[in-house]
Amino acid sequence: MPHRTFLAFIWPSLLAMILFIAIPIISVAYQSLYIEHEQILVTSENCGPFGCTSSVSVDRAAMARLVEEQPAGRYNGLGTYTNASHLATDEIAAIVASSENFNEIRNRIMNLPFYKALIFTLAYTFIVTPLVIVLGFVIAVVVNSIPQMLKGPVIFFSLLPMLVTPLVGSLVLFWMIDSRGIIGAGLQALFGDPTLSLKASPMLTWVTLFVYGVWHSAPFAFVVFYAGLQTVPTDTLESAMVDGASRWERIRFVVMPYLLPLASFIALMQLMDNFRIFEPIIGFSAAASATSLSYLIYSDLRAGNSPLFGSAAATSMLTIIGVIILLLPVLHRNWREFSRKV
Amino acid sequence: MSTITRSGIAVCALLSMTGLAAAECGIESGSVRILSNDFAALHAVADAAQTCASDTVEVTKNQTEEHKNIQVPALSIDPATYTVAVIATNSIVPLLNDDLIRPLDDLVAEHGQQLTEQQLIRVGDNIMAIAFMANAQHLFYREDVLEEHGIAVPTSYEEVFAAAETLREAGAMETPLAASYKPGWDLGAEFVNTYLGTGNDFFAPGSAELAIDNEDGLRTLETMKQMVDYMDADWATYDSNGQKPVWDAGDVALAIQWGSRAGAYIADDSPAPEIADATAFAASPTIAGNSIPAVAMWWDGFTIAKNISDEDAEASFIAMMEGISPEMMQENADAAVWLIDGYEPTPASEGVIADLQGGARSFPMLPYMGLLHTALGDNLTEYLQGNESAEQALADVTAAYTTAAREAGFLN
Numbered sequence: 011m012p013h014r015t016f017l018a019f020i021w022p023s024l025l026a027m028i029l030f031i032a033i034p035i036i037s038v039a040y041q042s043l044y045i046e047h048e049q050i051l052v053t054s055e056n057c058g059p060f061g062c063t064s065s066v067s068v069d070r071a072a073m074a075r076l077v078e079e080q081p082a083g084r085y086n087g088l089g090t091y092t093n094a095s096h097l098a099t100d101e102i103a104a105i106v107a108s109s110e111n112f113n114e115i116r117n118r119i120m121n122l123p124f125y126k127a128l129i130f131t132l133a134y135t136f137i138v139t140p141l142v143i144v145l146g147f148v149i150a151v152v153v154n155s156i157p158q159m160l161k162g163p164v165i166f167f168s169l170l171p172m173l174v175t176p177l178v179g180s181l182v183l184f185w186m187i188d189s190r191g192i193i194g195a196g197l198q199a200l201f202g203d204p205t206l207s208l209k210a211s212p213m214l215t216w217v218t219l220f221v222y223g224v225w226h227s228a229p230f231a232f233v234v235f236y237a238g239l240q241t242v243p244t245d246t247l248e249s250a251m252v253d254g255a256s257r258w259e260r261i262r263f264v265v266m267p268y269l270l271p272l273a274s275f276i277a278l279m280q281l282m283d284n285f286r287i288f289e290p291i292i293g294f295s296a297a298a299s300a301t302s303l304s305y306l307i308y309s310d311l312r313a314g315n316s317p318l319f320g321s322a323a324a325t326s327m328l329t330i331i332g333v334i335i336l337l338l339p340v341l342h343r344n345w346r347e348f349s350r351k352v
Numbered sequence: 353m354s355t356i357t358r359s360g361i362a363v364c365a366l367l368s369m370t371g372l373a374a375a376e377c378g379i380e381s382g383s384v385r386i387l388s389n390d391f392a393a394l395h396a397v398a399d400a401a402q403t404c405a406s407d408t409v410e411v412t413k414n415q416t417e418e419h420k421n422i423q424v425p426a427l428s429i430d431p432a433t434y435t436v437a438v439i440a441t442n443s444i445v446p447l448l449n450d451d452l453i454r455p456l457d458d459l460v461a462e463h464g465q466q467l468t469e470q471q472l473i474r475v476g477d478n479i480m481a482i483a484f485m486a487n488a489q490h491l492f493y494r495e496d497v498l499e500e501h502g503i504a505v506p507t508s509y510e511e512v513f514a515a516a517e518t519l520r521e522a523g524a525m526e527t528p529l530a531a532s533y534k535p536g537w538d539l540g541a542e543f544v545n546t547y548l549g550t551g552n553d554f555f556a557p558g559s560a561e562l563a564i565d566n567e568d569g570l571r572t573l574e575t576m577k578q579m580v581d582y583m584d585a586d587w588a589t590y591d592s593n594g595q596k597p598v599w600d601a602g603d604v605a606l607a608i609q610w611g612s613r614a615g616a617y618i619a620d621d622s623p624a625p626e627i628a629d630a631t632a633f634a635a636s637p638t639i640a641g642n643s644i645p646a647v648a649m650w651w652d653g654f655t656i657a658k659n660i661s662d663e664d665a666e667a668s669f670i671a672m673m674e675g676i677s678p679e680m681m682q683e684n685a686d687a688a689v690w691l692i693d694g695y696e697p698t699p700a701s702e703g704v705i706a707d708l709q710g711g712a713r714s715f716p717m718l719p720y721m722g723l724l725h726t727a728l729g730d731n732l733t734e735y736l737q738g739n740e741s742a743e744q745a746l747a748d749v750t751a752a753y754t755t756a757a758r759e760a761g762f763l764n
Contacts, residue, residue, distance in 0.1 A: 045758070045759045045760075045761065046759060046760045046761035047761050048758070048761045048764070049449075049719065049761040049762050051558075051719070051762075052476075053473060053558055054476035054477075055474070055476065056473075056475050056476070056717060057472070057473070057474040057542060058441075058470075058474075058711075058714060058717070059470045059483050059485060059486060059649075059651050059691050060486075060649045060651070060708070060713070060714040061714070062474075063714070064531055065716070065717065065718055066559075066560075066718060066719065067448060067449075067475060067476070067718075067719060068719050070449075070450075070451035071451075073449075073451075074451060083761075084761070086759075089708075090759065093755050093758070093759075094751045094752070094754070094755045095752060095755045095756070101751075105373070121734075121740065121744070121748065123730070123731075123752065133464045162609060178663075188586070189585075189586060190601070204437070204457045205585055207584075207585040207586050209585070209586045209588065210585035210586060210587075210588070212737070243626075244641060273756065290620050295588070295589040295594075297535045297730075297733075298534075298535045298588035298589075298733040299588070299733075299737075309536075309726070309730065312421060316424070316446050316450075316722065316760065317448065318756055318759055318760065320759050321755075321756070321759055325565060342611065
């Protein structure tokens with residue numbers, strides 16, 4: 011394609027990407043380097059229905075002048091990135107210096123909010139993504155082999171988990187796993203343990219979130235694989251049959267190599283999506299046992315009474331860097347395949 | 353009579369009616385735009401304010417639980433999206449910090465004859481808000497269950513735990529306690545409540561330096577841990593909404609819950625009428641041998657935006673005076689503990705009034721209290737789950753608060 015034609019096609023989306031993605035990311039990066047002005051406090055007598063107290067409040071006139079001079083706040087460099095709520099470099103140095111063994115170092119680092127969130131985010135990403143690919147493939151193969159008249163309804167029902175909004179889907183499951191809900195009560199009866207609660211222990215909460223993640227995303231992998239299955243060349247399949255390949259051998263040696271590029275596409279999408287896991291944590295009220303990077307951003311923006319924009323911006327930038335690192339191997343692989351074809 | 357005359361009369365009638373309505377509130381013209389939280393008492397206030405609407409006076413409302421998150425941006429622009437922001441002890445702070453609300457002294461002098469001194473929220477020399485209702489958490493208890501097991505209504509946390517132990521040993525209830533311990537805002541609020549009961553302060557006087565890393569902080573955490581021991585395994589998912597079904601199911605005999613929910617607990621249309629009948633209220637328990645209930649008192653009130661015309665500000669104030677009029681209170685006596693002149697307590701208000709009479713302290717209206725609230729809400733769960741020590745939990749809270757307060761410019 012000539013470059014002119016390519017440009018003619020791409021510019022609207024390029025423009026939209028610059029306006030709605032690139033510029034906001036740059037402004038977030040800029041924001042992450044600043045913190046609020048030092049607050050000028052005054053002590054005054056405050057009164058209300060429950061009596062008077064002498065307490066401090068912000069000197070509004072003085073603050074207005076400061077903001078006028080420097081609207082973005084105080085420059086803090088990478089200070090927000092390295093503070094205790096993010097990479098916590100000083101804290102880690104102190105932990106390493108004062109701990110006796112590796113286990114203690116690990117436990118104390120895992121207690122830092124950023125690393126606690128990071129470890130759940132990574133665990134979620136690396137457990138859910140492969141399971142989604144495998145399950146999606148199995149469903150696609152099964153659906154592809156059922157009689158034609160059943161296919162429509164089966165496909166519709168297989169897609170339902172993806173059609174349901176994540177928050178609604180997780181709330182529905184949240185009520186079902188309640189100890190009075192159908193799944194929760196069923197499990198209690200099954201294991202004969204009336205105190206069993208999927209919401210109580212951190213481990214079971216993690217498992218619940220993983221199961222929910224697979225349930226929610228498998229239809230996406232299924233749809234992609236199912237579309238791919240329709241294009242598997244029948245001649246190759248038939249010649250494999252003539253050669254005496256069993257059903258499993260045909261899937262293993264014909265279908266799977268053929269669908270491999272699709273698998274890497276799904277992996278790419280799922281790695282990105284899963285790394286940003288957020289809604290289920292709210293839906294399942296799981297913040298006690300599982301927080302993710304996105305949850306940290308959310309919590310900073312709703313912190314107390316005034317949002318911590320710098321802190322949220324720093325976590326956002328770290329999330330973007332995380333996504334890039336995660337995607338590098340997959341992108342690298344795609345690039346190699348692309349260059350080979352050219 | 354010709355059509356023209358008839359419609360002429362109709363128009364005249366209409367005009368005189370709106371004239372009457374306008375005369376009732378006394379607003380000539382202006383726009384009143386109310387932003388508030390979303391619960392029954394505030395619906396009553398906003399509805400009463402809306403009776404001031406006429407051809408020349410527009411009264412609109414947006415009642416949403418997200419009000420805290422939209423109030424600052426909405427009042428920052430000029431003219432502000434809302435003329436009235438209905439706030440509480442904590443949510444007035446960001447409006448004060450960013451200088452978004454106007455002093456009300458002139459308006460109070462001119463139109464506030466119905467107000468009592470205790471309704472005026474003074475910050476320094478100015479009246480910045482008008483309070484109209486009080487709220488606080490307090491003890492909800494099952495009269496029938498306590499009576500059956502010969503337990504007196506607990507007044508201290510020690511007695512609460514003794515009662516819970518009795519019920520557990522008698523096999524009546526395995527997890528007789530409930531409170532809103534969901535991580536985040538709710539859990540933070542429980543720590544604030546309990547710590548206030550020790551009589552200690554959260555910060556070093558006159559500064560943003562945190563001062564909870566002491567015996568009272570540890571005592572507070574121990575008490576919360578004991579609460580959890582008598583609560584259902586799902587305690588980490590309980591907020592004030594989540595508690596009610598558990599209460600209605602009859603699984604709980606003692607709960608710490610918001611006073612603004614009390615009405616719903618004893619309502620005639622409760623899903624469990626026999627439990628609603630047996631539900632009664634008392635002050636929050638005391639802690640560590642102190643005499644004051646371990647609970648924060650809250651007020652709800654309204655403020656007027658700064659970035660609006662004086663005309664709209666006056667119209668808004670007058671409409672809100674109608675909104676919090678004694679007549680509105682008479683019609684909605686059950687909906688809240690009103691701070692309005694002439695209020696007569698109802699059964700649902702017993703708990704909040706008991707807190708108040710017990711001398712419970714106010715939720716601290718400090719510019720950095722919200723940051724501490726968040727740090728508390730995010731860092732206590734692991735201790736309560738038994739995965740870390742109380743000292744570590746307090747250290748985590750201190751670290752999170754200090755980092756946030758530095759970023760917000762309150763600490764260096």
